[in-house]
Amino acid sequence: MTITDDLPVSPAERRSAELERQLAEAPGRFRVLTGDRPTGALHLGHYFGTLHNRVRLQNLGVDVFVLIADYQVLTDRDVAERLTEHVEGLLLDYLAIGLDPARTTVFNHSAVPALNQLMLPFLSLVSVAELGRNPTVKDEIAHSRQAAVSGLMYTYPVHQAADILFCKGNLVPVGQDQLPHLEITRTIARRFDERYGAVFPEPDALLSAAPLLLGTDGTKMSKSRNNSVALGASEDETARLIKGATTDADRHITYDPEARPGVSSLVLLAALCLDRDPHAVADEIGDGGAAVLKRTVTDAVNSRMAPIRARRAEYAKDMGYVRSVLRAGNERANAIAEATLDEVRDAMGTPR
Secondary structure, X not given: OOOOOOOOOOHHHHHHHHHHHHHHHOHHHOEEEEEEOOOOOOEHHHHHHHHHHHHHHHHHOOEEEEEEOOHHHHHOOOOOOOHHHHHHHHHHHHHHHOOOOOOEEEEEHHHOHHHHHOHHXXXXXXXXXXXXXXXXXXXXXXXXXXOOOOHHHHOHHHHHHHHHXXXXXXXXXXXXXXXXXXXXXXXXXXXXXXXXXXXXXXXXXXXXXXXXXXXXXXXXXXXXXOOOOEOOOOHHHHHHHHHOOOOOOOOOOOOOOOOOHHHHHHHHXXXXXXXXXXXXHHHHHHHHHHHHHHHHHHHHHHHHHHHHHHHHHHHHOOHHHHHHHHHHHHHHHHHHHHHHHHHHHHHHOOOO
16 A cells, blocks of 8 residues: 555554555564455455455465354354355365465364353453444344344454454454454453453554455345356356446446446456556457457456466365365464463453
């Protein structure tokens, strides 16, 4: 992220820019926690939004923890369907994009009891009113698939605080809309330390400059809306999905996200895959219309994803190894979580 003198920046943006400078100078000072819910296949929006950034941080030398949030599947679902399949799909995607188990710890909620136990003291540090005001919780509740809001949904930010603080994560990649979630984590860390003694850092937000890619139907790209191109999709499936993407009646292709969101999202996707400026891509297509645009996007996506898909297919031939990656990550996460829980017990004066 670059801060210029002529553009206004928020305190969060300014702090994030400073953190990027510190990352370049001393990456070993940082521990990152990020993750995904295993509710379906990861797609191109995930890749350009978060996944490639995890690989970047890993390669810088940052200690990266990636959580497969299997318990949090239940925040907006009555049951966790096809859970094993989705977890293994995430593992395949992580390995295929370049996450290295020797440098990145991949683990899942249900395998780390001490992490989840941290929720109990953490819940005592926030009020019901504070949880109710959280805008992310409000939005999740509004779009919940459940007939009634569960306690897990309501306390989701506290569970997320346990995710981050169990390993004493001090850096969390987020978008602007996730800052209130992280602020609850910072509040919990601060209040615990004030009440019981210094145990937890207050994690910083590393703001993502991730571009917004729309789904093929012109709405937010989502695993649950069947409007995305999965990382593991075949070339033919990719072509079919992009061919059906929403555009508009104007044959001349331009990059104008405000006025032409569907067309512009396709242009942006091609530009990201080609490492080019989206305006230049649009100018090159010009009067070629939607057909040329979609062909350009399809070729760009299939070319960019080809090595990732090839690696994914190779890993899929040895699921024993893939599962061992998660077992090893769970072992490390458990050791860290148990040590942190012991610190919490000592600080609170409760017996081990």
